[in-house]
Each structure stands twice: as C-alpha cells, then as structure tokens.
Amino acid sequence: MKKIEIVQNILQANESIAGQNKRLLDKHKVFAINIMSSAGAGKTSLILQTIARLKDKLNTGVIEGDVASTLDAEKVKDEATAVVQVTTRYMPENCTLIANNVSYALKNLPLEDIDLLIIENVGNLICPSEFVLGEHRRVVISSLPEGDDKPIKYPMIFADADAVVINKIDFLPYVDFDIASFQKTLRGLNPEVKIFQVSCKTGEGIEEWCSWLRGEIKASRSLVK
Amino acid sequence: MKKIEIVQNILQANESIAGQNKRLLDKHKVFAINIMSSAGAGKTSLILQTIARLKDKLNTGVIEGDVASTLDAEKVKDEATAVVQVTTRYMPENCTLIANNVSYALKNLPLEDIDLLIIENVGNLICPSEFVLGEHRRVVISSLPEGDDKPIKYPMIFADADAVVINKIDFLPYVDFDIASFQKTLRGLNPEVKIFQVSCKTGEGIEEWCSWLRGEIKASRSLVK
Numbered sequence: 228m229k230k231i232e233i234v235q236n237i238l239q240a241n242e243s244i245a246g247q248n249k250r251l252l253d254k255h256k257v258f259a260i261n262i263m264s265s266a267g268a269g270k271t272s273l274i275l276q277t278i279a280r281l282k283d284k285l286n287t288g289v290i291e292g293d294v295a296s297t298l299d300a301e302k303v304k305d306e307a308t309a310v311v312q313v314t315t316r317y318m319p320e321n322c323t324l325i326a327n328n329v330s331y332a333l334k335n336l337p338l339e340d341i342d343l344l345i346i347e348n349v350g351n352l353i354c355p356s357e358f359v360l361g362e363h364r365r366v367v368i369s370s371l372p373e374g375d376d377k378p379i380k381y382p383m384i385f386a387d388a389d390a391v392v393i394n395k396i397d398f399l400p401y402v403d404f405d406i407a408s409f410q411k412t413l414r415g416l417n418p419e420v421k422i423f424q425v426s427c428k429t430g431e432g433i434e435e436w437c438s439w440l441r442g443e444i445k446a447s448r449s450l451v452k
Numbered sequence: 453m454k455k456i457e458i459v460q461n462i463l464q465a466n467e468s469i470a471g472q473n474k475r476l477l478d479k480h481k482v483f484a485i486n487i488m489s490s491a492g493a494g495k496t497s498l499i500l501q502t503i504a505r506l507k508d509k510l511n512t513g514v515i516e517g518d519v520a521s522t523l524d525a526e527k528v529k530d531e532a533t534a535v536v537q538v539t540t541r542y543m544p545e546n547c548t549l550i551a552n553n554v555s556y557a558l559k560n561l562p563l564e565d566i567d568l569l570i571i572e573n574v575g576n577l578i579c580p581s582e583f584v585l586g587e588h589r590r591v592v593i594s595s596l597p598e599g600d601d602k603p604i605k606y607p608m609i610f611a612d613a614d615a616v617v618i619n620k621i622d623f624l625p626y627v628d629f630d631i632a633s634f635q636k637t638l639r640g641l642n643p644e645v646k647i648f649q650v651s652c653k654t655g656e657g658i659e660e661w662c663s664w665l666r667g668e669i670k671a672s673r674s675l676v677k
Contacts, residue, residue, distance in 0.1 A: 234544050266490040266577050266606060267598025294578055296604045316608070319459050322547055322578040350605070352491050353519055353547040353576055372597035372620065373492025379521045380575070381491060383541070395597065401626060 237320075241358050244326035248333060248361025255338035257288070258444040259346060261324075261360050263384060264368035265377075266350030269394040271299045272427035273368060273436075274345050278306045280437045281343065285444070288341040290332040292324040292349045299347060307345075311335045315349055323354035329361055343444060352377065356384035363447055370395040371402050375409040382416055390421040392436060397426040462545075466583050469551035473558060473586025480563035482513070483669040484571060486549075486585050488609060489593035490602075491575030494619040496524045497652035498593060498661075499570050503531045505662045506568065510669070513566040515557040517549040517574045524572060532570075536560045540574055548579035554586055568669060577602065581609035588672055589614040596623040600634040607641055615646040617661060622651040 252259050262270050278287045286308040291300040293314055300312040311332040315321040318328075329346060336344070346362060348355045367388040369377050372395060378385040385391065391413060393406065410422055421439060425432030477484050487495050503512045511533040516525040518539055525537040536557040540546040543553075554571060561569070571587060573580045592613040594602050597620060603610040610616065616638060618631065635647055646664060650657030 265492060265575065266602060267595075293605060295607050296601075298601055298604060322576070349578065350490070351547070351576055351578055353574065354579070370492075370597065372595065372623070376521075376523055377491060379523060380518055382520050398597070398626070401623070 238357060241326045244330055245359040245361040248326055248329050249363075251333055251338070252344065252361060252363075255341070256448060257338055257341050257344050258447050259344040259360075259362045260364045260366050260440070261346045261348055261355070261362035262366045262368065263348045263352070263355040263388075264350060264370070265352045265373060268350070268368045268370040268373065269427050270347050270350070270368055271302055273392060273394065273425070274303060274347060275306060276425075276427050276430065276433045277345065277437060277440065278303070280433055281441070282306075284441070285342040286340055287343045287345060288336050288338075290324070290329060290336075290344065290346045292328065292347055294321055294349055308341055309336050320354070320358070322349060322351050323358050324348050324360055325358045326360050343440075352381040352384050356381075356387055364389040364443060366390045366392060368392045368394050369409070371398040371404045374402075375404045375406070375412075378409065378412045378416055385413055385420075386416040388417060388420055390423065390439065392423045392425055394425055394427055396424045396431060397429050463582060466551045469555055470584040470586040473551055473554050474588075476558055476563070477569065477586060477588075480566070481673060482563055482566050482569050483672050484569040484585075484587045485589045485591050485665070486571045486573055486580070486587035487591045487593065488573045488577070488580045488613075489575060489595070490577045490598060493575070493593045493595040493598065494652050495572045495575070495593055496527055498617060498619065498650070499528060499572060500531060501650075501652050501655065501658045502570065502662060502665065503528070505658055506666070507531075509666070510567040511565055512568045512570060513561050513563075515549070515554060515561075515569065515571045517553065517572055519546055519574055533566055534561050545579070545583070547574060547576050548583050549573050549585055550583045551585050568665075577606040577609050581606075581612055589668060591615045591617060593617045593619050594634070595620040596627050596629045599627075600629045600631070600637075603634065603637040603641055610638055610645075611641040613642060613645055615648065615661075615664065617648045617650055619650055619652055621649045621656060622654050
C-alpha cells in the first residue's frame with residue numbers, strides 16, 4: 228500500500244500545479260493543447276502543419292517535451308512565436324511531461340504574445356495519460372503503421388482524449404488498418420471524442436483539424452473573463 | 453532528494469529480483485530475451501516469425517506484457533509452447549514490465565519444456581530501459597515509419613541493447629528513413645550492438661535474425677553448467 232500511496236501523492240501534487248498552470252494560461256488568454264502519441268506518430272509534423280495553417284490568425288507557442296535531444300525544438304523554432312524545450316532524461320518521471328515541467332516552461336514563454344500553446348509531450352502512449360498539465364484540450368495522435376488495435380491496448384490515453392488525430396492516412400494502401408474498426412473501439416471508450424483523419428505529409432485533413440481547433444479557441448475565449 | 457531515493461530503491465529491488473529470475477532460468481537452461489519497442493513497431497509479429505522459424509529446433513515460451521487486453525497473447529498462444537499474459541494497467545509501474553512480473557510469470561510457465569523464453573515488453577521506448585527482468589539479451593525493434601531519429605530521441609534503450617531489429621524494411625520506398633544515418637547514430641551510442649534489417653510481413657531478414665539468436669542460445673548453453 229505504501230507504494231500506491233506515494234503514487235497517489237505524486238498525482239495529487241501534479242493536479243494542483245496543473246490547476247495553477249491553467250489559471251495562468253486563462254489570465255493571459257492562452258489556449259493550450261497537450262499532444263500525445265507513441266514515438267514517431269507525427270506530433271512534430273502536426274505541430275508544423277498547424278502553425279503554418281494558423282500563422283495569419285494566431286501566434287503559437289510550443290513546449291517541446293523530449294527524453295533527450297533538441298531535434299524537435301529545432302524543427303519548430305523558426306515557425307513558432309516562441310519555443311521552450313523540456314528534457315526529461317534525468318528527471319524522476321522521464322517518460323512524460325508533468326505539470327511542474329510546464330510551470331517552468333510557462334515562466335520562459337512570452338504569454339502576452341501567444342494565443343495558442345501547443346505542448347508536445349514525450350513519445351509514449353502510457354505515462355502521459357496520468358499527468359494533466361493545465362491544458363484545455365488533450366489530443367492523441369495514432370498513425371496507420373502502428374496498427375488499428377492501439378485503443379484496445381492503450382485504453383487510458385484514448386478514453387481521456389478530447390480529440391484523436393489519425394495520422395499517415397496516405398499509408399492506407401500499404402498497411403492493414405481498419406479505420407471503421409479503430410473508430411468503433413475508440414467511440415466505445417470515449418463516445419464524445421472528435422476524430423480527424425489527416426496526412427501531415429500531403430496536408431490531407433489538416434484544414435478540418437485546424438478549423439476545429441480555431442472553434443475550440445473561440446469558444447474558450449467567450450468563457451474566459 | 454527523497455523522490456530520487458525512492459526511485460533508486462525501486463530499481464535496486466528490481467535488480468535483485470531480476471537476478472533471482474536469471475538464476476531460475478539458468479537452472480532450467482532457458483535462454484530469455486526481452487523484446488522492447490514503441491507501440492506498433494512489430495514485437496508480436498517478430499515473435500510469431502521467430503517461433504515459426506525455430507519451431508523444429510526449439511520450444512519457445514512467451515511472456516506477454518500489455519497495459520490492457522490479451523490481444524497479443526491470443527495471437528501467440530497457438531504457436532508457442534506456453535504463454536503467460538501480464539497486464540500492467542493497475543500496477544504502480546504500468547508503463548513497463550518489471551522483474552517481479554516476470555518472477556510471477558515464471559512460476560506459471562513449464563520451464564522444463566522451454567528452450568527459449570521471449571518476453572514481449574509493454575510498447576514504450578522509455579520505461580523498459582530502466583528495468584532489467586533477468587533476461588540474457590535485450591532486443592529493441594525500431595520500425596521505418598517511426599523515423600530514423602529514434603536513437604537520438606530515446607538513447608537509453610538503444611545504448612543498452614544487445615541487438616536492434618530494424619523492422620518494416622518493406623516500407624523503404626514510402627518513407628524518409630536513412631538507414632546509414634540510423635546505424636551510425638546507433639553505433640555511436642552502442643558500438644557492439646548487432647543490427648538486423650527485417651520485414652516481418654515479407655519474411656526478409658528473419659533468417660539472419662534467427663541464426664544470430666540460435667548462436668546466442670548455443671553459446672549460452674556451453675557457459676551454463
């Protein structure tokens with residue numbers, strides 16, 4: 228029981244810091260999304276596509292969470308209004324961003340100049356599901372080459388998502404991925420989830436995804452005083 | 453510091469149980485490999501190909517580690533000599549198998565009838581790198597659609613592997629994956645690592661992988677009294 232109590236304490240402390248992050252974001256009218264996926268599903272590609280599409284309308288800040296390397300931050304830095312890198316390798320929780328990482332990053336972002344904050348989580352379908360960061364929406368990317376059974380095998384992260392982006396849709400001719408079956412399993416876990424089919428390579432479906440995101444930002448602004 | 457001490461204690465306890473597992477395996481002349489990868493890289497497919505190729509020469513047992521579902525165990529059960537499923541969802545460490553899971557599984561496997569034990573870890577490139585299980589060899593699968601930057605982004609798991617299997621090699625015409633660059637980064641982290649290029653779909657490269665595995669088993673038997 229002692230071990231489980233420790234885990235509970237960590238999660239409670241995390242929620243409290245996440246609440247502080249959210250209040251800070253709301254104060255500055257920054258809308259934040261937490262993008263989660265397995266390694267190599269296309270988080271950075273979706274971020275680059277999203278920034279390119281929304282550039283004229285919104286300023287985007289990015290928090291790049293990685294176990295090691297600044298590869299993704301380098302890819303994003305010329306496109307985003309501001310980028311902060313968080314490297315988790317030597318942290319006790321190295322398999323996910325936690326609210327404390329985001330709290331640190333927010334201190335290093337020009338919040339007054341940002342409309343949308345995209346948090347790119349560490350590539351992992353398990354740990355990030357347990358840690359809220361203060362985000363307004365949770366987004367999971369699942370890519371075709373991973374197979375259509377991921378919601379069955381990693382249910383927690385999918386059950387809790389506001390949106391799921393099925394990426395690499397251009398791989399459909401080459402892989403055995405049943406989109407209808409994937410969607411059915413996903414809706415079984417999470418009936419309200421928004422589902423998008425995109426290819427960050429060809430740009431297919433990106434407009435629909437960005438249009439949803441703009442709608443969510445607009446709706447949130449009318450709620451925030 | 454308290455948090456880090458707790459983490460250290462967990463890892464030390466894990467190593468001690470892993471040592472017991474290894475002694476039990478050696479006693480029964482069972483050679484064990486721990487297969488790790490991101491979600492959807494092809495662990496189960498490689499296991500099925502390996503069992504099919506070695507069936508006439510070796511009896512294979514499998515420990516299936518999953519966050520949820522028995523999908524993989526069901527796929528493997530008719531092919532392997534014996535399969536034990538370990539579901540980690542409600543465990544404090546749900547993002548990886550730990551030595552204690554394997555200790556439990558070993559009690560439920562007919563070790564006297566098994567030559568090769570394949571442990572399919574939870575799909576994750578981070579947590580499994582920290583937990584030894586009692587295995588004789590550590591194997592990481594990296595698949596082409598994930599991109600060639602994975603050793604840079606998840607160095608710990610690659611630095612510590614005895615073998616890396618590059619899977620889905622049949623995707624080469626459709627993805628931007630530089631095999632030479634991947635291998636160079638990998639050898640920079642881990643000069644001695646064995647690297648295989650395979651397609652679990654077409655069977656390409658499986659013979660070479662299985663031949664290495666047979667060699668390792670043979671060499672290990674001559675060492676075990």
